[in-house]
Amino acid sequence: MQKMRVYGVLLGVAVAVYGATAAGVWAQGGGAAAAMLPDAKLEAQLGDLAKAHHGKVALYATQLNTGKTASLDPDAVVQTASVIKLTILFEAMEQVREGKAHWEDKITLQPGDAVSGSGLLLFLDTPQTLTLKDILTMMIVMSDNTATNLAMDKIGLDAVNARIAWMGLKNTHLYKKIGKPATKPMPEDQPKFGLGKTTPREMAEVMERIGLCELDTPGKLKVGSAGPLSASDEAICGVAMRMLRNQFYRDTIPRYLEKLDATETGSGTASKTGSLNAVRADVAIVAGKTGPMVLSIFTYENADTGWTADNEGELTIAKMAKAIVEAWSPAGIDGKILVPGLGLPSGANGGAAASN
Secondary structure (H helix, E strand, O other): OHHHHHHHHHHHHHHHHHHHHHHHHHHOOOHHHHOOEEOHHHHHHHHHHHHHOOOEEEEEEEEOOOOEEEEEOOOOOEEOHHHHHHHHHHHHHHHHHHOOOOOOOEEEEOOOOOOOOOOOHHHOOOOEEEEHHHHHHHHHHOOOHHHHHHHHHHHOHHHHHHHHHHOOOOOOEEOOOOOOOOOOOOOOOHHHHOOEEEOHHHHHHHHHHHHHOOOOOOOOOOOOOOOOOOHHHHHHHHHHHHHHHOOOOOOOOOOOOOOOOOOOOOOOEEEEEEEEOOEEEEEEEEEEOOEEEEEEEEEEOOOOOOOOOOOHHHHHHHHHHHHHHHHHOOOOEOHHHOOOOOOOOOOOOOHHHHOO
8 A cells, every 4th residue: 555655646746747847848939849859869779770670761759748859761751551541540530520420420341342451341241331430440450451441432532632731741642442443543653652652750740630639720730729629629539549549560669668468557559550561660659658759660671571570670660669768758658648639738739740
């Protein structure tokens, strides 16, 4: 009991310090985005890890309440693999907000809809009727390719790309459905990128918008542009955060961070992975005890094209994530911060976006 009292006191102090630090940083004339603080020491460490990797690495990371950043080739245009599914989720959130879609909308899996790759829907008998929320959950949690195509049918591929442009992202694009022929002429660069293209910095912004619950905010995010979250927006973002926190594939960013069983307290990472033979990527919100971080890490042109948990690309991402968290939040992570708004003061939103 005495240990529990001491733990409670320490936890209270930590929360108070985190809150004061976050509020103080954001109050000092514009927040983290107004004064990005590149971490040269950390970048050197990450550079060494990148040099040891047999392939290419591009990353962008930021701690939202302190303004710390670390990057390696953050504006490299890379294959997204399944990480592009974050943009589908974000457009769905916006459509639910606008009343154009509802989580309970019924979607029917028809014969011929199933495509190969990750997921469960290809194994089900058809027809099967699910909700939009079900489809998006499978798209995020298990990266279900069939669910992704159904989501695109419902939400609209063109609507996703229009939302990407609405966000001011210049090098992110979703090309076509997975495993299905294109229904219209493709851009010249589609064969190079496949499903989608992006940069580590731009995909970090998509994840940051979801975490901070920055809805209905066109263009580049502006520090302090968002006020307190409405109950309806908070509910929408809570649904998305729950999906991301329950990511099934945890051998990249969460690999060395989730040291304890998180089944009761909840995961301290909310992420979306992407994998191709020579590509491994992960974009995540990591709930550091000293403040939330967004990590966007891509490895590509990888020599190791194997599909094991010890794939070099996956290990490289995991080592980089560990280095970032140990540098910025040596006390570790705490899933209690993973709520809409990420525990930051109202109106403090806008970190990674404004650092462009």
